[in-house]
Amino acid sequence: xxxxxxxxxxxxxxxxxxxxxxxxxxxxxxxxxxxxxxxxxxxxxxxxxxxxxxxxxxxxxxxxxxxxxxxxxxxxxxxxxxxxxxxxxxxxxxxxxxxxxxxxxxxxxxxxxxxxxxxxxxxxxxxxxxxxxxxxxxxxxxxxxxxxxxxxxxxxxxxxxxxxxxxxxxxxxxxxxxxxxxxxxxxxxxxxxxxxxxxxxxxxxxxxxxxxxxxxxxxxxxxxxxxxxxxxxxxxxxxxxxxxxxxxxxxxxxxxxxxxxxxxxxxxxxxxxxxxxxxxxxxxxxxxxxxxxxxxxxxxxxxxxxxxxxxxxxxxxxxxxxxxxxxxxxxxxxxxxxxxxxxxxxxxxxxxxx
Ligand code: TXA
Ligand code: MG
Numbered sequence: 001x002x003x004x005x006x007x008x009x010x011x012x013x014x015x016x017x018x019x020x021x022x023x024x025x026x027x028x029x030x031x032x033x034x035x036x037x038x039x040x041x042x043x044x045x046x047x048x049x050x051x052x053x054x055x056x057x058x059x060x061x062x063x064x065x066x067x068x069x070x071x072x073x074x075x076x077x078x079x080x081x082x083x084x085x086x087x088x089x090x091x092x093x094x095x096x097x098x099x100x101x102x103x104x105x106x107x108x109x110x111x112x113x114x115x116x117x118x119x120x121x122x123x124x125x126x127x128x129x130x131x132x133x134x135x136x137x138x139x140x141x142x143x144x145x146x147x148x149x150x151x152x153x154x155x156x157x158x159x160x161x162x163x164x165x166x167x168x169x170x171x172x173x174x175x176x177x178x179x180x181x182x183x184x185x186x187x188x189x190x191x192x193x194x195x196x197x198x199x200x201x202x203x204x205x206x207x208x209x210x211x212x213x214x215x216x217x218x219x220x221x222x223x224x225x226x227x228x229x230x231x232x233x234x235x236x237x238x239x240x241x242x243x244x245x246x247x248x249x250x251x252x253x254x255x256x257x258x259x260x261x262x263x264x265x266x267x268x269x270x271x272x273x274x275x276x277x278x279x280x281x282x283x284x285x286x287x288x289x290x291x292x293x294x295x296x297x298x299x300x301x302x303x304x305x306x307x308x309x310x311x312x313x314x315x316x317x318x319x320x321x322x323x324x325x326x327x328x329x330x331x332x333x334x335x336x337x338x339x340x341x342x343x344x345x346x347x348x349x350x351x352x353x354x
Contacts, residue, residue, distance in 0.1 A: 032143055
């Protein structure tokens with residue numbers, strides 16, 4: 001049995017492939033009437049409101065305790081909605097969306113005046129994406145409007161990959177939670193800006209840079225980790241993000257044995273240590289008094305489990321969470337980015353032993 005929700009949050013279990021039309025119609029009506037609906041996407045759960053209703057969007061910021069200078073992604077169900085959100089859309093945007101929509105790619109474009117200022121934090125650009133999830137698409141269609149939605153977590157907490165995570169953070173602060181089960185990718189979309197001189201990745205995510213480069217060979221990516229959001233070119237690039245309560249320490253290095261030795265020695269010297277590790281490496285820590293969360297067998301598995309492992313170790317009461325930085329190829333780039341933010345920059349570079 002699930003924990004009961006407060007009377008102000010209604011909980012609907014929906015079929016992730018063929019969502020019940022009656023439930024989707026109710027949720028769509030709630031969006032149209034200015035309410036908040038949390039819904040699954042293929043990346044993480046979103047906290048949605050009518051993107052064209054400034055007062056409804058304001059509720060998102062309040063529910064999340066999100067600073068007003070951090071703009072939202074607008075979700076569409078059909079490319080025909082794009083001209084209502086963005087102007088001077090370059091041809092490359094359509095080529096990218098032809099390949100990656102629906103999917104984990106968000107494009108930053110020049111904003112249409114119909115989009116309220118609070119959606120874009122006062123900027124003249126707007127972020128848009130078409131999620132690859134039947135529930136999200138059905139909800140947007142039923143609402144009849146584009147849906148602004150950040151990840152459905154409290155500000156700076158790990159993003160939610162299950163409806164329970166949403167409830168843990170936002171119960172009583174959202175009208176409806178649509179539970180469509182676990183998300184497929186587990187970390188957020190890749191954000192690509194098309195408004196600058198060259199296409200620029202602002203956040204690595206579910207679509208790899210390698211895949212994007214096949215269509216946009218000249219794209220650039222310069223990781224930016226800022227400790228003060230005020231100066232951020234992409235406001236979401238604050239370093240403190242995705243933070244569990246425990247202190248995360250990231251271990252980086254190519255020498256497997258040296259990295260494990262460093263992690264074990266840290267665990268030996270500290271109390272209440274948790275470790276996040278690939279399944280096949282978990283045995284390295286069995287002789288230690290640490291709580292282990294498996295990240296699965298490969299990078300895709302790690303992307304899927306990363307945020308829930310952070311939440312889970314928190315609820316197991318650890319003070320420290322140790323993790324190893326992955327290779328930066330494919331989705332590894334996004335995993336490393338999220339880990340670095342969860343660690344708030346606390347990295348131990350492990351030198352090779354020989
Ligand atoms: O996968 C995802 O992208 C999920 C699901 C729900 O779609 N959404 C998500 O939203 O991760 P959020 O709010 O947690 O992250 C959105 C990021 C923020 O870092 C924000 O700064 C950036 O997108 N963003 C939004 N509009 C922008 C804009 N006009 N220019 C630059 N960055 C923008
Ligand atoms: Mg977020």
